[in-house]
Amino acid sequence: MPPSDRRPDFRLDGFEPASEAVEEAFWNHLDAESESMTTLATHHSPDGRNSFYVIHNGAVTWGIPGEPQLIAAHIKRDSSAMTYAFEHAELPLPAMAQSWLIKRGCPAAGIALPPGMGTTAADTATVALQRRLMRDGDHFALLDSYTDDTSSQTETVVLLQALGERVQKPFRVLLEQADLDSFTHTLREGAFETLEAAVDWMEDRSTPLPAPAPSTVRTAGPSVLPSAPPRTPGRTR
Structure with a gap:
């Protein structure tokens, strides 16, 4: 810092x-x-x-x-x-x-x-997703997150729920991974049909993030605000 x-x-x-x-x-x-x-x-x-x-x-x-x-x-x-x-x-x-x-x-x-x-965005996919989050962050509610800064390969995992959108996969997981040696980071998004599936992925992490859902029309919804998590990802420092 x-x-x-x-x-x-x-x-x-x-x-x-x-x-x-x-x-x-x-x-x-x-x-x-x-x-x-x-x-x-x-x-x-x-x-x-x-x-x-x-x-x-x-x-x-x-x-x-x-x-x-x-x-x-x-x-x-x-x-x-x-x-x-x-x-x-x-x-x-x-x-x-x-x-x-x-x-x-x-x-x-x-x-x-x-x-x-x-850190600096490592690729164009990261830049594009960050810009979309800045623009459309109020389309989602923040359900949970976990920031692990215990090594030079730090990461943050975030669980969101789409608000007021007609989507089949309303639960989104964001994964930011930073390399403090190169001082760069990547950000990726995955979409899930159920809360349970999203939390299971956060706890297991044995498979890649599933492809994100396509953008849809927002009908209504409040700004992103912290709220109590339904379950905390099962990881400790």
Whole structure:
């Protein structure tokens, strides 16, 4: 990860939390571990009212194994009252964090990761899938994820469910594998008809990911949000 001078600057000098609840939540989710955080990408609106962040939280490494290490944060400032509020999501992949922020008004170009912030996509298939996740991330609900960073061949596996889509295989597994020697990564997607089949693949991993389903028309659905997993993949560090 980049050096500590990439710690997030939330630009809150002179601002007070909009409520006690905001103050407590901001401390618990952002401020308490800010010394271990690295800003991967940020965008500030020209009027100064909104700031968007993709953050890596290094403190997660010492917590519950497998937890998402990325935070998407949206700071909202009221310049008249000099108060702020915020919302955030803990997400496993940069493209998912970017998608979450884009759906909240951040320009896609503004939240792109600059060179050196994370590993580089190893092939065109990875680039294409990342772009689709950024664009269509709100077509899916996040059911579960597991990030394994215990070696130089790190990986993140993500379980999604399609929302409001007429598809035969609504459950998707994303597999990102990073090589920290070459500092590159690949991202692949597989589609499953049932939740059980998707979780079984995540636990077994003895066969390749099945081919992803073709894109379909979205009818409705909320943004990607973390939720309680139906079953946790049976892996430990």
